[in-house]
Amino acid sequence: TLAATEMNGKELSQTIREELKSEVLQLKENGIIPHLTVIIVGDDPASRSYVRGKEKASKETGISSDIIELPSSTTEKNLLEKIEELNNDETVHGILVQLPLPDHINEQEVIESISPTKDVDGFHPINVGKMMTGNSTFLPCTPYGILTMLKAYDVSIEGKHAVIVGRSNIVGKPVGQLLLNENATVTYCHSRTKNLTDFTKEADILILAMGRPNSIHGEHVKDGAVIVDVGINRMADGSLTGDADFPSVAEKASHITPVPRGVGPMTITMLLKNTIMATKGMPA
Ligand code: GUN
Numbered sequence: 001t002l003a004a005t006e007m008n009g010k011e012l013s014q015t016i017r018e019e020l021k022s023e024v025l026q027l028k029e030n031g032i033i034p035h036l037t038v039i040i041v042g043d044d045p046a047s048r049s050y051v052r053g054k055e056k057a058s059k060e061t062g063i064s065s066d067i068i069e070l071p072s073s074t075t076e077k078n079l080l081e082k083i084e085e086l087n088n089d090e091t092v093h094g095i096l097v098q099l100p101l102p103d104h105i106n107e108q109e110v111i112e113s114i115s116p117t118k119d120v121d122g123f124h125p126i127n128v129g130k131m132m133t134g135n136s137t138f139l140p141c142t143p144y145g146i147l148t149m150l151k152a153y154d155v156s157i158e159g160k161h162a163v164i165v166g167r168s169n170i171v172g173k174p175v176g177q178l179l180l181n182e183n184a185t186v187t188y189c190h191s192r193t194k195n196l197t198d199f200t201k202e203a204d205i206l207i208l209a210m211g212r213p214n215s216i217h218g219e220h221v222k223d224g225a226v227i228v229d230v231g232i233n234r235m236a237d238g239s240l241t242g243d244a245d246f247p248s249v250a251e252k253a254s255h256i257t258p259v260p261r262g263v264g265p266m267t268i269t270m271l272l273k274n275t276i277m278a279t280k281g282m283p284a
Contacts, residue, residue: 004253007153007228009145013265016148017061020272024062027279034279036065036094036120036271037086041079041105042072046234047098054096057268063275076105080113087115094120094275099170117282120274123169131174134181136283138274143175145266146207146228147182153255155205155226158183163199165189165216165243166209171230175207208243218248227256230263 024034036058040051051067058065068082079097086092095118101107116126122138130137139147150157162184166172176186189199191210197220200206205226208216213233221227231243242259250256257263 004227004250004256005153006250007149007255007257008261009149009257009263009266010261012149012152013269016269017057017272020061020269020276023276027276028062032279033091034063034094034275035092036063036096036275037068037092038065038096038098039068039070039079039082040098041070041074041101044100047100051098054268054271057272058275061272063272072102074102074105076109079105079110083110083113087113087118092118093279094118094271096121096271118278120271120278122174122274128174131181132177138277138282139178139270140170140174141270141274142171142230142263142267143178144270144273145263146175146230147178148270149228149257149263149266150205150226155255157205159185160204161185161187161202162205162207163187163189163203164207164209165193165196165200166207166211166230168209171209172207175209179205179207210243212243213241214245215243216249217245218252221249221252223252224254225252227253228263229257229259231259232264 027034038051038054040047055065055067086095095114097110101110111123112125114124116124119127119138122140127137131139157179162179164172164176167188167190176188180186187199189196200216200220201222203222203225206221207228209230211231227244227249229242229244233241235241240260
């Protein structure tokens with residue numbers, strides 16, 4: 001068997017972030033400092049770690065950023081007022097509210113309160129609608145990162161059968177839409193799908209985003225398939241693992257993303273890219 005090409009999101013991210021750094025320098029020469037504000041509500045350790053990663057990557061790229069930490073007892077009204085302030089602050093180009101939010105806050109209301117022009121997550125319904133109709137807008141960071149990685153590794157998408165496992169608003173649904181926009185034939189699978197592996201075996205491009213560690217094995221994938229593993233599962237020993245059983249899947253795949261150093265770094269890189277785009281203003 002041929003060894004699969006590992007699609008290294010960490011390396012690719014470094015290359016892209018170098019390009020982004022020079023874009024930021026150009027903006028600064030014109031007196032414009034890109035600024036991202038991240039809001040986190042509550043003290044979930046995983047969310048806090050993601051937010052710190054986003055801030056660190058911003059600063060390394062020359063993007064100014066700050067984190068607004070609100071207690072889990074924050075009211076929805078309070079959060080909406082904060083967002084309105086940021087919407088009206090010309091020095092803030094990108095606004096990201098880390099999800100999930102506490103149960104007493106209506107997530108959709110919060111997403112809809114962010115100005116679509118500062119919505120670097122691409123979660124606002126106006127931007128979701130533009131993505132769906134194939135118009136230019138902020139793309140959600142993880143799907144955008146996946147598409148960027150497939151293109152960088154010369155994976156052809158047109159006419160291919162893309163099977164998505166997982167239907168979240170953040171990953172599964174939008175990545176299927178982006179692949180459809182690239183002329184793939186798309187199948188969505190999820191927790192209620194019967195005989196899941198009948199579908200995974202038919203995939204030319206298999207996107208795993210269900211959050212079940214090591215659950216897809218070599219026998220469940222087609223020879224030569226392209227595997228994108230979005231799972232970030234923390235194991236009892238503290239290590240991270242994907243949704244794929246990497247060794248057996250890598251034996252059959254033509255391309256595969258590792259976990260970690262795969263999709264994760266690309267997600268953050270696309271956030272940086274969206275923030276720079278928010279600073280420059282969305283092309284019409
Ligand atoms: N929680 C998990 N992923 C994301 C993301 O991409 N953006 C935000 N805002 N919250 C998340």
